[in-house]
Amino acid sequence: RKWVECVCLPGWHGPSCGVPTVVQYSNLPTKERLVPREVPRRVINAININHEFDLLDVRFHELGDVVDAFVVCESNFTAYGEPRPLKFREMLTNGTFEYIRHKVLYVFLDHFPLGGRQDGWIADDYLRTFLTQDGVSRLRNLRPDDVFIIDDADEIPARDGVLFLKLYDGWTEPFAFHMRKSLYGFFWKQPGTLEVVSGCTVDMLQTVYGLDGIRLRRRQYYTMPNFRQYENRTGHILVQWSLGSPLHFAGWHCSWCFTPEGIYFKLVSAQNGDFPRWGDYEDKRDLNYIRGLIRTGGWFDGTQQEYPPADPSEHMYAPKYLLSNYAQFRYLLDNPYQEPRSTAEGGRRPRAPEGRPPARGKSDVVEG
Structure with a gap:
């Protein structure tokens, strides 16, 4: 095939400037x-949900125009085995996620x-x-050859990497994502990256892993x-590889990123x-104790944060939708229990309009 050489925009590479x-x-x-590819692959993103609804909203906006079906599983039991309300189902029916409802396949797990209860890893798997x-x-x-990606609710792959998997042939499988790690909010950046194998083709998922997502992630x-x-x-x-690198993040892992409640x-x-x-x-479990952890970046075992707060102006600080809706998600972007940093100290607080553009297009992948 003869290529016409392009001058690529920053962040894009290859003869056709389609490689991020x-x-x-x-x-x-x-x-x-x-x-x-001549015809794009479909992309399936599977997630278990507990109460990570803000991060789920961010995922839908980051990947909504790239993913063809979000398979979201909710149970009426917690991972500990206690009853819990079906909050996500309620949000689907009351219109909270109306902008993406046509791409969501709701999976209800009605048993534990x-x-x-005795071995939590049984429940987790x-x-x-x-x-x-x-x-x-x-x-x-x-x-x-459609793409299957299974994530924890606090793992959000970057759009550019998922779009590449959708539009290109020639990559191997299975694949992982190098994700920027943070704790309590994007302001407490952690060293290294989270690198978990989380994707492959549907064919490999069925043939090699027996349609079992935990085998893909752990075997x-x-x-x-x-x-x-x-x-x-x-x-x-089959050759396993990872999108991104320790220096080039291909997504975000925001652990324990909630309000104190x-x-x-x-x-x-x-x-x-x-x-x-x-x-x-x-x-x-004391809320004041939890607020103190968020303020200092410490851990439940008494370990203290060894790194200064991250600069919101850094590349890949947080998904674009979060930054575009700063006021709505401020608790994830600015440490709510620390004094704000001045611009003289290097801090910057970007602001942008707070609209919520819906993901466009319908999918023929979701059933009902």
Whole structure:
């Protein structure tokens, strides 16, 4: 194929200027084989939801025009096994998410797995297994090379990377995202990146991982019995890679990013396996104590924050939708319990209009 050389805009690379920086500077071993597709893939993004509704809103706006179906699983039990209200279902029906409703497939988990109260990892794994198997089975017109991405609710891939997966052939699988890590809000940036394998084609998900999302996230593909069969049938050698790098973030992981009341609910909802379970300690559930953690960036074990607050003007500080609606999401962008930094100290508070443009277009992937 003969290419016409383009002068690419900043952040874009390749002969047709369609390769984003997070791919250009990734460890993808097949960059020289990348070619634009004639027909875009469909992209399926699967998420379990507890009470991360603001981050879910941000995800929908970051990825709404790229993802074809958001498969969102909600249970009437917490990860600890206690009853909880179906708040997301309520928000779907009352119009809160009307702008993206046509792309949401709601998955209801109406039971708690046997043994999940004694061993929280049983419950944690089962949530993702049920999400994938029930959700994907209800999608129609899926093609083998469509893209499946499973995230925790606090993991938001960047739009450019997901768009690349949708529009290009030549990349290998499975893939991960290098995500910028932060705690309590985007202002407490953590060292390193979160790198979790979270995506592959629908064909690989079905053939190699047995339609089980937790295997995709936690099992090396070469330990799965059908990976050689898949390679031989498709002619593709499986090579795991990651979008982005430790210096080029391909998304955001905002851990414990709630108001103090939201952190309290996360404490009492947490599964019984990730010890110590801080929600079992009354003093850790105190709202004033939680406010102090947000203020200092400390952790429940007494560990103190070793790094200064991040500069809101830095590249990839937070998703664009958050920055465009600064007042609405201020508690995630500015530390609400610290004195604001002056511009002389390097701080900057960007402001922008607060509109909510809906994601455009309909999808034929979501059933009902």
